[in-house]
Amino acid sequence: MNEMMNAMDANAGAAVDNGVNVAALMEARTALDAAPEAAQFKWRATCEWMNGTHSRSTISGFFGLGEEQSREKSFMVDADHPMQFAAEDNAPTPVEIVLSGLASCLTAGVAAVAQHRGIQLRSVKATLEGDMDIQGILGMDDEVRNGFGAIRVHFDVDADASDADIKALVAQSQKRSAVFDIITNPTNVFVSVN
Numbered sequence: 001m002n003e004m005m006n007a008m009d010a011n012a013g014a015a016v017d018n019g020v021n022v023a024a025l026m027e028a029r030t031a032l033d034a035a036p037e038a039a040q041f042k043w044r045a046t047c048e049w050m051n052g053t054h055s056r057s058t059i060s061g062f063f064g065l066g067e068e069q070s071r072e073k074s075f076m077v078d079a080d081h082p083m084q085f086a087a088e089d090n091a092p093t094p095v096e097i098v099l100s101g102l103a104s105c106l107t108a109g110v111a112a113v114a115q116h117r118g119i120q121l122r123s124v125k126a127t128l129e130g131d132m133d134i135q136g137i138l139g140m141d142d143e144v145r146n147g148f149g150a151i152r153v154h155f156d157v158d159a160d161a162s163d164a165d166i167k168a169l170v171a172q173s174q175k176r177s178a179v180f181d182i183i184t185n186p187t188n189v190f191v192s193v194n
Helices: 002-011 022-034 094-117 163-176 178-184
Strands: 046-051 054-059 062-064 067-069 075-079 121-131 150-159
Touching: 022 094, 075 094, 094 121, 094 150, 094 163, 094 178, 150 163
Parallel strands: none
Antiparallel strands: 046 054, 054 075, 062 067, 121 150
């Protein structure tokens, strides 16, 4: 059975180019089977207050594959609030960044799964909308949740595939999405102050 799966994996995605190196991903999966401790990653971000509700996060190195990893450059992500919140609207809100993270993770998954299944993509667009009652974050009602009550994700996918195959791509992306898992399952978060 494993031999058949490996043969299928070796041929997966050969006829299409969605920009995803499936062969390298499959090699990484095989390597991690032999050394599962290398699959333990620690992603990091450092955030500094700029002014008002404006902050800037810096993302650079991470731990993975058994050692510290560095990137060729650091990435900056600004966050703020709109003027309707008595802020300066210098950047998207943190909750909009969460929606963007979910959209990016699911969209990347669609591309990777399509490449693996030999489906050529022409375009992929995810549109997300999150419902939030801000009475919670404003401290008006302790019974109101601070976060999203619901998130809706809609995909428009143009590909050389049937509607059923496209739905299966999105379903597999959702199944393997780290950000979908983070949003839909409780995560232990520990906050400390120096």
